[in-house]
Amino acid sequence: MTIPSLSQSNLFKPLQVGNVTLNQRIAHLPTTRFRASSEHIPTDLLLKYYTDRSITPGTLLITEATLASEKVGLYANVPGIWNEQQAQAWKKVNDSIHEAGSFVSLQLWALGRAGNPKLLKEKGLDFVAPSPIYHTPESQTQAEEVGNPIREITLDEIHDLIYNQYPNAIKNAIAAGFDIIEFHSANGYLLEQFIDPSSNHRTDKYGGSIENRTRIVLEIIDNLIEQGIDAKKLAIRLSPFRNVRGHLGEKESVHPIATYGYLVSELQQRANKGHALSYISVIENAAEYGIATTDFISQIWKGPIVRAAAYSLANDFSQLVKDVDVDDRTIIGFGRYFISNPDLVDRLKHGYELTPFEAPNFYTNSNLGYNTYPFYNKTLEYDEETEKAHSGKPLA
Numbered sequence: 442m443t444i445p446s447l448s449q450s451n452l453f454k455p456l457q458v459g460n461v462t463l464n465q466r467i468a469h470l471p472t473t474r475f476r477a478s479s480e481h482i483p484t485d486l487l488l489k490y491y492t493d494r495s496i497t498p499g500t501l502l503i504t505e506a507t508l509a510s511e512k513v514g515l516y517a518n519v520p521g522i523w524n525e526q527q528a529q530a531w532k533k534v535n536d537s538i539h540e541a542g543s544f545v546s547l548q549l550w551a552l553g554r555a556g557n558p559k560l561l562k563e564k565g566l567d568f569v570a571p572s573p574i575y576h577t578p579e580s581q582t583q584a585e586e587v588g589n590p591i592r593e594i595t596l597d598e599i600h601d602l603i604y605n606q607y608p609n610a611i612k613n614a615i616a617a618g619f620d621i622i623e624f625h626s627a628n629g630y631l632l633e634q635f636i637d638p639s640s641n642h643r644t645d646k647y648g649g650s651i652e653n654r655t656r657i658v659l660e661i662i663d664n665l666i667e668q669g670i671d672a673k674k675l676a677i678r679l680s681p682f683r684n685v686r687g688h689l690g691e692k693e694s695v696h697p698i699a700t701y702g703y704l705v706s707e708l709q710q711r712a713n714k715g716h717a718l719s720y721i722s723v724i725e726n727a728a729e730y731g732i733a734t735t736d737f738i739s740q741i742w743k744g745p746i747v748r749a750a751a752y753s754l755a756n757d758f759s760q761l762v763k764d765v766d767v768d769d770r771t772i773i774g775f776g777r778y779f780i781s782n783p784d785l786v787d788r789l790k791h792g793y794e795l796t797p798f799e800a801p802n803f804y805t806n807s808n809l810g811y812n813t814y815p816f817y818n819k820t821l822e823y824d825e826e827t828e829k830a831h832s833g834k835p836l837a
Contacts, residue, residue: 447758448790451765452773455499458745459673459719461544461620463772464499466765467786468747470722470776471503471548471625471678473519475806476833481508481521483530484833489812491534491545493783498542500786501772503722503747506550506625507531509610513569513594513602513631514552515560518806522547523606528613530836535618546621546676546719547614551602553631554591554640558584569594571635572642599647603660611665615674621719624661627680628724632658636704638695651695655704662711662718672716677708678747680724681735698737705741717744722774725750739768749774784816793817806832 447453453465476486491502508514508521521527531547538545554570558580561568568589575581575591584590594602614622626632634640635657641648647656658677666672681697708718721742723735739746748771752761765771779785781798788795794817802810809828815821 447762447792450762451769451771452761453790456745456770456772458501458544458772459621459676460671461501462499463501463544465497465786465790466772467500467789468722468772468774469494469500469502469779470747470749470774471505471623472776472780473516473804474505474811475516475518475804476808476811477518477520478833478835479518480526480835481511481519482527482835482837483520483534484835486808486811486831486833487520488534488537488836490783492537492541493812493816494779494785495538495541495543495545496784497786500543501546502538502543503546503623503774504548506548506630509549509551510602510606511564512566512598512606514554514556515564515566516552516557517560519550522549522610522613522617525613526837528617531614531617531619533836539618544620545618546623547617547619548623548625548678549607549610549614550625551631553594553634554580555630555634558589558591559587562587562589567592569598570631571640571647574640574642576629576640593643596645596647599657603657603664607661608665608668611670615670619674621674621676623676623678623720623722624658625678626658627678627722633680636700638700651700651703654700655707658704659707662708666711666716672711673719675718676720676722677718678722678724679704679738681738682725702737702741705738709742712742712744720745720747720772722747722749739771743770745770745772747772747774749776752778780810781814782817783814788817805829808833 456463456466477483495502510523535545554576558568568584568591570591573591573593611622636654641654646653681701723738725735748764761773765773777798778795781796782788796814799810807829808831813823813828
């Protein structure tokens with residue numbers, strides 16, 4: 442795919458984000474990839490992947506979603522950050538990114554009802570969510586077949602999540618050298634399950650009103666700040682309108698603008714008191730998901746915003762220029778095209794042709810379709826069967 446040069450847009454102007462200064466306003470978006478070990482430890486495959494994408498100094502790389510704890514949901518072969526071994530492995534990745542002069546944000550993840558009940562059962566863990574509501578019939582069937590039906594997470598477990606599990610993950614992330622930690626509160630995962638009235642039918646202080654449904658997110662952030670964590674090291678990802686994993690978006694009984702307008706207002710109030718998050722990442726509604734606008738967020742939030750608007754799908758780079766030039770604080774996020782173009786930043790700057798991505802290889806456990814994309818004007822020789830069998834070695 443051929444693109445115009447974007448070098449004259451705001452895309453290639455520096456921007457202060459939290460405690461770091463980006464050289465350009467391009468972010469690698471979190472892309473779930475299943476390339477970690479069976480013990481949720483980053484592998485040498487991750488090391489190469491992120492190292493390659495950090496080659497243009499001053500780039501912000503937001504990692505794939507990384508589990509804060511195994512207690513609130515599991516997927517196979519995704520990375521974690523709840524133990525020292527995982528943190529040591531991530532540190533090797535982060536050190537390499539920093540050596541290239543770039544920056545790294547950890548997307549911190551909890552699955553809730555989106556998790557795998559079978560994997561949880563094997564670990565002796567319950568399948569929990571804000572309310573005992575399955576997100577798909579298939580999830581219900583699997584949970585019942587393995588004898589791990591979904592149940593409502595208790596107040597004691599919520600307290601443990603806020604005051605123990607998340608702080609532990611943050612402590613490990615800081616020790617591993619992450620510049621920023623982004624709370625994954627989007628795409629139908631645990632924190633959004635609390636926010637969304639379609640998945641949260643609780644009648645206690647974490648359910649019902651907008652204030653109650655957003656309480657867990659704000660309590661997590663407030664507790665960390667009270668413990669002395671610099672808010673500039675924290676960020677959040679939101680998806681007000683995306684209809685995914687049971688999240689209803691515009692079909693909710695309470696309009697998302699009411700819910701998310703309140704949440705973002707609370708975050709801005711904290712910023713006004715000297716505790717501003719480094720950025721808010723917003724998943725826009727691409728055409729395939731319906732028409733909606735998240736402009737209300739930028740009207741409330743005065744800090745940097747990472748816009749994830751499926752530019753890779755729309756191939757609409759004129760819209761990208763409009764979005765990044767609309768203000769002096771917008772960062773444009775890429776997922777799919779950053780997967781297939783390790784030197785994406787350079788290609789966008791000079792208008793070089795983009796390598797198409799191979800969607801069938803997104804969610805495998807092999808190196809094929811992961812570290813088998815060449816840099817611009819380079820060739821990469823490899824044996825497909827060998828790379829299919831290459832699943833990587835833990836870094837710690």
